[in-house]
Amino acid sequence: SGYSRGEVGMIRIYRSPRMFTWLCLASATVAAPTAGSAQAEWEVGGDLVSRSIWRGQPQGAGVSVQPYLAVTRGALGVELWGSVSFDGRYAEQDTRVTWSREVGSGYLTLSLEDYFISERGYRARYLDFGGVEEGEPTGGHTVEVVVQLEGPETFPLEVLLAWNVYNDPDHSAYGQIALEREVGPVFVRGQVGMTLNESEWWYELDEGEVTELLLTVGRDLFDWSLGTVYASGTAIRSPALERSFFVLAVGM
Numbered sequence: 001s002g003y004s005r006g007e008v009g010m011i012r013i014y015r016s017p018r019m020f021t022w023l024c025l026a027s028a029t030v031a032a033p034t035a036g037s038a039q040a041e042w043e044v045g046g047d048l049v050s051r052s053i054w055r056g057q058p059q060g061a062g063v064s065v066q067p068y069l070a071v072t073r074g075a076l077g078v079e080l081w082g083s084v085s086f087d088g089r090y091a092e093q094d095t096r097v098t099w100s101r102e103v104g105s106g107y108l109t110l111s112l113e114d115y116f117i118s119e120r121g122y123r124a125r126y127l128d129f130g131g132v133e134e135g136e137p138t139g140g141h142t143v144e145v146v147v148q149l150e151g152p153e154t155f156p157l158e159v160l161l162a163w164n165v166y167n168d169p170d171h172s173a174y175g176q177i178a179l180e181r182e183v184g185p186v187f188v189r190g191q192v193g194m195t196l197n198e199s200e201w202w203y204e205l206d207e208g209e210v211t212e213l214l215l216t217v218g219r220d221l222f223d224w225s226l227g228t229v230y231a232s233g234t235a236i237r238s239p240a241l242e243r244s245f246f247v248l249a250v251g252m
Contacts, residue, residue: 040073045227047251052083052090055174055193056212056238057203058245059083060090060119066251075099091118093126105152115142130167137167137201156180164202172199174211187232189216195240209240218249227252 046067052059068081077098084091093116100109116126118140130139143166151157160176173196180189191214198207218232234247
């Protein structure tokens, strides 16, 4: 899937349930067969993590389960991903539409991602798409545009730029560099991310703050009918928050 096992983010977006309908139609369109087209490929999986950390920021306070479903056909893809903490204090449902193509010996991926987040103290309705009102976001959805470049297998450096385009008065921007290498069944991933502008609402940080220094070491355990099962440990330091985390994960 587009959610790496080592990551434990003015276009007008319509302010109505039409966005949800469009995402469902996009998924059906990607999967629907047409004459002479590539077959749709489906992927299903999930992770169990000791704590959910995203871009150096904790999402909930305890163990979380994170299932996903992805369908791709040719260059187009639609991914559904969720995260629910066992204590019920945090729930997230993301929908991502992607377009990928080879660029030289690497890959370019463009994504439109809808984040829907519900936390204790603020239970948003899924069809409440809100929008910025009087300088403040409302509803439970935020939409982000992502551009990601990935180098060749000999040096698979990943460069990611993300920009909130809906329901964020700051239009928060984020940059990330990552490198993942595999040696047999073992994989190692290093990652650095930082804010690219002042973000009062989304990241609650100033411009140029490093949100995470991440190192993941993991291992593929065995192959199953639905995929390869792995286990990993991730150490994360957030200079911006002056906090450190260690996350254990098992999934496929």
